[in-house]
Amino acid sequence: MKVQKAFERCIELSFTIAIAGKGGTGKTTISSLIIRGLLERGKKPIFAVDADANVNLNEQLGVEVEKTIGAVREDMLQKVGVGEMPAGMTKEQYMEYELQDSLVEAEGFDLLVMGRPEGPGCYCYANNLLRRYMEILAKNYPYIVIDNEAGMEHLSRRTTQKIDLLLVVSEPNPISIMTAARIRDLAKDLKIEVKRVGLVINRVNGEQPEILEAETKKYSLELAGIIPADTAIVEYSWQRKPTVQMPNDSISVKAVNKILDKFLA
Ligand SMILES: Nc1ncnc2c1ncn2[C@@H]1O[C@H](COP(=O)(O)OP(=O)(O)OP(=O)(O)O)[C@@H](O)[C@H]1O
Numbered sequence: 001m002k003v004q005k006a007f008e009r010c011i012e013l014s015f016t017i018a019i020a021g022k023g024g025t026g027k028t029t030i031s032s033l034i035i036r037g038l039l040e041r042g043k044k045p046i047f048a049v050d051a052d053a054n055v056n057l058n059e060q061l062g063v064e065v066e067k068t069i070g071a072v073r074e075d076m077l078q079k080v081g082v083g084e085m086p087a088g089m090t091k092e093q094y095m096e097y098e099l100q101d102s103l104v105e106a107e108g109f110d111l112l113v114m115g116r117p118e119g120p121g122c123y124c125y126a127n128n129l130l131r132r133y134m135e136i137l138a139k140n141y142p143y144i145v146i147d148n149e150a151g152m153e154h155l156s157r158r159t160t161q162k163i164d165l166l167l168v169v170s171e172p173n174p175i176s177i178m179t180a181a182r183i184r185d186l187a188k189d190l191k192i193e194v195k196r197v198g199l200v201i202n203r204v205n206g207e208q209p210e211i212l213e214a215e216t217k218k219y220s221l222e223l224a225g226i227i228p229a230d231t232a233i234v235e236y237s238w239q240r241k242p243t244v245q246m247p248n249d250s251i252s253v254k255a256v257n258k259i260l261d262k263f264l265a
């Protein structure tokens with residue numbers, strides 16, 4: 001998407017999908033396959049947000065990141081502190097410019113990378129500005145996909161935006177499913193506005209769907225989908241190939257597409 005146009009458009013009804021779950025459950029892989037599925041359906045442009053301090057969604061999307069929001073925030077704090085704003089620019093204009101500049105533009109999607117969280121210091125002003133501009137920016141896209149880190153706290157701090165679909169990813173075992181239910185509860189406690197929650201059970205390797213379904217029901221969770229353990233994902237990972245480029249007939253791509261069929265009218 002053309003950067004200079006980004007603040008001029010305004011889409012009122014964007015659909016936001018957030019992917020959460022414990023470390024290593026497959027959030028980033030599933031985020032990239034969701035983006036892949038949306039692109040395939042022509043549901044674009046997509047605003048992809050890597051909200052994990054441990055930046056890596058870009059690798060699975062096959063794009064390079066030059067600047068993170070964390071770096072913009074540090075820079076802003078430093079420049080305001082020593083009075084080094086570029087001549088003729090207000091803090092607001094500077095932040096807007098920097099935010100646009102940190103967007104990675106790709107075919108059908110733009111990626112924003114949050115990067116590391118703030119260090120000690122007073123970041124409220126920078127954070128408030130960031131939040132405001134991110135919300136304005138997000139309005140340009142009909143679809144938003146957020147790859148989260150395990151916790152949900154940063155979500156509630158960073159945005160007041162609603163989430164249409166929260167997908168909590170778990171492994172196919174009772175402890176992991178219980179942990180997923182806790183993450184759902186945490187989102188509720190944090191008063192994040194979530195319209196629908198779905199559990200995604202990933203890396204399923206022979207476990208019976210009926211048992212997984214019964215365990216899911218125990219926590220009043222909706223089973224969004226089951227994704228098999230896929231050797232193609234393992235191969236792509238070792239070959240450093242972006243999962244977004246996986247073929248249509250791979251079992252995990254099909255499983256993620258089924259989830260999209262279920263939740264996208
Ligand atoms: N369905 C699957 N089949 C096979 N391998 C998978 C599958 N899903 C994920 N993986 C592999 O599991 C590992 C962890 O996946 P991923 O990085 O997506 O998890 P994550 O939840 O984002 O991790 P983190 O919490 O570190 O951000 C990766 O090596 C990935 O290739």
Ligand SMILES: [Mg+2]
Pocket residue numbers: 027028029052056147
């Ligand atoms: Mg990840």
